[in-house]
Amino acid sequence: MPTAVVTQWSDGHGDGTGPGDWPTSxxxxxxxxxxxxxxxxxxxxxxxxxxxxxxxxxxxxxxxxxxxxxxxxxxxxxxxxxxxxxxxxxxxxxxxxxxxxxxxxxxxxxxxxxxxxxxxxxxxxxxxxxxxxxxxxxxxxxxxxxxxxxxxxxxxxxxxxxxxxxxxxxxxxxxxxHRYSGTPADRYMNGDWPAGADRSWTRLDPADALRYDWAAALAVGLTLPDLYQRRTAYGDGWTWWLFDTAVTSWATVDAIPDTERYDVRQHGPRRLWDEIENAWDQWQKAGWPGVERYGLTVDGTTHTAWLDTPDNPLHH
The missing domain is CATH 3.40.50.150 (Vaccinia Virus protein VP39)
Structure with a gap:
């Protein structure tokens, strides 16, 4: 079921009657x-x-x-x-x-x-x-x-x-x-991709943590507010790119359909995929809580997300 009728593409700069690069109204x-x-x-x-x-x-x-x-x-x-x-x-x-x-x-x-x-x-x-x-x-x-x-x-x-x-x-x-286009990938790579990355594998499909389940995606996103993602398609699969806004670390996960293990590469002082797995594990251990159990406290420019009550803040 559609969730909206798009009335503007690309901030009004689209050509013709077809879809533009991205919807903007x-x-x-x-x-x-x-x-x-x-x-x-x-x-x-x-x-x-x-x-x-x-x-x-x-x-x-x-x-x-x-x-x-x-x-x-x-x-x-x-x-x-x-x-x-x-x-x-x-x-x-x-x-x-x-x-x-x-x-x-x-x-x-x-x-x-x-x-x-x-x-x-x-x-x-x-x-x-x-x-x-x-x-x-x-x-x-x-x-x-x-x-x-x-x-x-x-x-x-x-x-x-x-x-x-x-x-x-x-x-x-x-x-x-509040749009965030991200930092060009080459600023993270420093000519070191992929040779300088640590390689591992995971059984967690990145789509399960970041896309398919509304509550899981919210929990992970609230726990790790300074990370962002990009996806690129190749063949039948996707590469999920993960970055931090401080431009210190990156990770990739190759998601190929009908597989049980996904290749992971991580580089920098933070292990971004490990952090996502930990946030997803916290959500699981909490009993797969739904959206309505999460809340937000705004104090000036500080935003603190919590589960059930404000005295139970999310931590990564």
Whole structure:
């Protein structure tokens, strides 16, 4: 079942009518939109800031519920914003549409009772906390660099602190300032690949840890927030490339279908595949916990993920 209707490719630079290099704006699955609005739980009189206007449909639903004067939606792409504003005006009683970087929020309409993001983030921008009143909610797709993307529902307790749980799976395009293209591989290799790597093997299919199981991918991604991955196809298989953002270490895993052992190469002071295996083992030993058992505490720029309760943080 499709999860979205893509409305823009490659930040609007795609040619023709076919798919571009990557999707950059969309209309989300209606059931997901409804679920996130339920997570936000806006009440009459609330002031809500939406991050990522897109088609304008979500903002229209909020305006219908709260009144147009209580809803502000911010969109970085002026073309997308202008089209959405025209649709909202044609529909009657349009909310305020602002062109700007959603990471900075909208101080002119703060404090807000709720912030609803329709783009994924790797961390909660400080401005969202600062512009939400104590007791207000932030609902956002939270996506670690490595794997896993889930909706988190946070309750703000101060301008620098919020806490809450992950509530549902999701797959959203990233806030543009949170895209991470990674470091060119040759900066890791230093002319030393593959001869300088330590070779081993594993029975853990990287797709099982990083892709197929929503809860496993979230657990591994939250445990190792400074890692990211790339995949390259060859024949019937894949090579999974693993890197750290500090540009110190790398690893590869060759995943060939219908095999029980996968070749591993690791280089640098950290053994990145070993860390992923350890995180996956922790998830298994905890009883294969689902998404809803994980939570997040935001304290300034520090993000701490936890299992069941905040006093049980994830460690690698």
């Amino acid at each position: 969309s209309a989300s699955l209606p059931s997901l939109v409804a679920g996130m609005l339920g997570d936000l739980d806006p009440r009459p009189g609330d002031r809500v800031l939406e991050i990522g206007t897109g088609t304008g449909w979500n903002a229209a639903l909020l305006a219908r519920r709260l009144g147009p004067d209580h809803v502000t939606t911010i969109e970085l792409d002026r073309t997308v914003a202008d089209k959405a504003a025209a649709r909202l005006t044609a529909a009657g009683s349009p909310p305020r549409v602002v062109v700007g970087d959603g990471a900075h929020g909208c101080p002119d309409t703060a404090p807000h009772d709720g912030v609803l993001a329709t783009c994924s983030v790797t961390s909660i921008p400080p401005a969202w906390l600062e512009q939400t009143r104590p007791g207000g909610r932030i609902v956002a797709p939270y996506s670690p660099l490595l794997a896993g993307g889930r909706i988190v529902r946070l309750t703000v307790s101060s301008p620098t602190r919020a806490e809450g749980r992950f509530v549902r799976p999701s797959a959203f395009m990233r806030l543009r300032g």
